[in-house]
Amino acid sequence: MNALAATSRNFRQAARLLGLDSKLEKSLLIPFREIKVECTIPKDDGTLATFVGFRVQHDNARGPMKGGIRYHPEVDPDEVNALAQLMTWKTAVAAVPYGGAKGGIGCSPGEMSTSELERLTRVFTQKIHDLIGTHADVPAPDMGTNAQTMAWMLDEYSKFHGHSPAVVTGKPIDLGGSLGRDAATGRGVLYATEALLTEHGKSISGSTFAIQGFGNVGSWAAQLIHQKGGKIVALGDVTGAISNKSGIDIPALMEHMNNSGSLKDFHSVEIIDAAELLVHECDVLVPCALGGVLNRGNAADVKARFIIEGANHPTDTEADEILAKKGVIVLPDIYANSGGVIVSYFEWVQNIQGFMWDEEKVNMELQKYMKNSFQHIKDMCKSQNCNLRMGAFTLGVNRVARATLLRGWEA
Numbered sequence: 103m104n105a106l107a108a109t110s111r112n113f114r115q116a117a118r119l120l121g122l123d124s125k126l127e128k129s130l131l132i133p134f135r136e137i138k139v140e141c142t143i144p145k146d147d148g149t150l151a152t153f154v155g156f157r158v159q160h161d162n163a164r165g166p167m168k169g170g171i172r173y174h175p176e177v178d179p180d181e182v183n184a185l186a187q188l189m190t191w192k193t194a195v196a197a198v199p200y201g202g203a204k205g206g207i208g209c210s211p212g213e214m215s216t217s218e219l220e221r222l223t224r225v226f227t228q229k230i231h232d233l234i235g236t237h238a239d240v241p242a243p244d245m246g247t248n249a250q251t252m253a254w255m256l257d258e259y260s261k262f263h264g265h266s267p268a269v270v271t272g273k274p275i276d277l278g279g280s281l282g283r284d285a286a287t288g289r290g291v292l293y294a295t296e297a298l299l300t301e302h303g304k305s306i307s308g309s310t311f312a313i314q315g316f317g318n319v320g321s322w323a324a325q326l327i328h329q330k331g332g333k334i335v336a337l338g339d340v341t342g343a344i345s346n347k348s349g350i351d352i353p354a355l356m357e358h359m360n361n362s363g364s365l366k367d368f369h370s371v372e373i374i375d376a377a378e379l380l381v382h383e384c385d386v387l388v389p390c391a392l393g394g395v396l397n398r399g400n401a402a403d404v405k406a407r408f409i410i411e412g413a414n415h416p417t418d419t420e421a422d423e424i425l426a427k428k429g430v431i432v433l434p435d436i437y438a439n440s441g442g443v444i445v446s447y448f449e450w451v452q453n454i455q456g457f458m459w460d461e462e463k464v465n466m467e468l469q470k471y472m473k474n475s476f477q478h479i480k481d482m483c484k485s486q487n488c489n490l491r492m493g494a495f496t497l498g499v500n501r502v503a504r505a506t507l508l509r510g511w512e513a
């Protein structure tokens with residue numbers, strides 16, 4: 103079952119639990135708009151390269167559509183569609199006034215020069231500029247993109263529409279980005295983990311962690327968990343995986359990565375098989391990379407008692423069922439990684455107000471939002487007698503359904 107089928111299945115299950123009318127269910131499932139564009143750029147060697155870019159705008163009942171742009175070779179229309187739908191439920195769970203969208207370009211950013219990436223981002227923005235906007239659809243970074251990508255999008259968009267800082271979030275601070283946005287998804291993962299562990303009488307400092315992905319989300323999650331006394335015993339990225347039973351020295355690893363960029367030649371660690379990382383002995387597993395990494399091939403072997411979904415859709419449907427039977431508690435993506443979009447909302451608000459918050463305020467507000475949504479998810483789990491994923495889905499779907507019904511359909 104691909105990401106779209108799995109996400110739609112979770113949505114339908116939530117719609118049924120909520121007793122939604124079947125026509126409303128259909129209207130909520132089908133995306134508002136799907137955009138597919140051809141992006142041709144001259145490469146540095148003078149030859150041409152053509153890429154396909156997507157933006158799926160899923161729903162705007164609760165506000166402007168919101169979601170990241172992914173640069174990855176496996177980007178495909180179904181995956182972008184699933185990720186856009188997840189954004190609709192995520193913004194609703196977080197109670198930020200947005201709908202959901204997601205974009206992506208099928209490309210290998212690691213194999214492209216900075217100027218090629220800039221040309222690609224500018225061409226993509228030219229193709230979609232009249233369909234995005236501060237009050238229509240607000241992109242942000244995702245896998246393979248970063249603050250610089252958002253700076254190029256902002257610049258290109260502003261050529262058509264005048265200076266528009268709030269058209270993208272996750273920008274560099276010098277262009278109106280928010281303090282704390284870079285760390286926000288990882289910080290949200292920390293707050294979500296704290297909330298779940300406390301619920302089960304446990305703590306970060308008394309727990310061991312395995313983290314997949316050491317990019318924006320994974321590296322911030324690792325640093326913040328380490329600062330709170332959590333022991334990170336295994337860690338991996340696209341190049342491989344490492345472990346240390348006594349805990350990996352994360353600040354030293356950060357410094358090492360900034361200097362050489364490779365996990366494998368870090369000192370005082372054992373190299374482990376990349377696949378072993380997900381079934382490594384630990385209390386808490388935190389996938390922060392690709393979707394579908396937990397599946398029927400490895401779910402039965404997972405040793406962790408808790409899974410915190412830093413990535414989007416890391417656990418496929420079959421794995422969800424296997425993990426539930428094993429008693430593994432999964433904190434779902436639409437809550438666990440919502441810190442990024444919550445601080446994106448703060449960035450957008452600051453841009454519109456023309457007033458910058460200090461980082462303490464950003465982090466304090468983020469913590470408040472994360473605490474509130476955890477409580478609301480738990481309340482849903484109680485009233486619907488369901489697990490955390492369904493608690494989050496019913497919470498999000500119910501809020502979007504209510505907004506949709508209030509707006510009505512009269513032409």
Ligand SMILES: NC(=O)C1=CN([C@@H]2O[C@H](COP(=O)(O)OP(=O)(O)OC[C@H]3O[C@@H](n4cnc5c(N)ncnc54)[C@H](O)[C@@H]3O)[C@@H](O)[C@H]2O)C=CC1
Binds near residue numbers: 316317414
């Ligand atoms: N950046 C953000 O604010 C948010 C990101 N997410 C999700 O978190 C996940 C990670 O996103 P970012 O950290 O932004 O991306 P990133 O591009 O900064 O980092 C991705 C990381 O995943 C690793 N990776 C890639 N392929 C891998 C593989 N086959 N096996 C193991 N590791 C692999 C990379 O080496 C890198 O360390 C994605 O699922 C994304 O959708 C979710 C919410 C917000």
Ligand SMILES: O=C(O)CCC(=O)C(=O)O
Binds near residue numbers: 171241242272444446
């Ligand atoms: O910050 C945002 O607007 C969206 C981040 C994102 O793409 C996600 O939460 O998956």
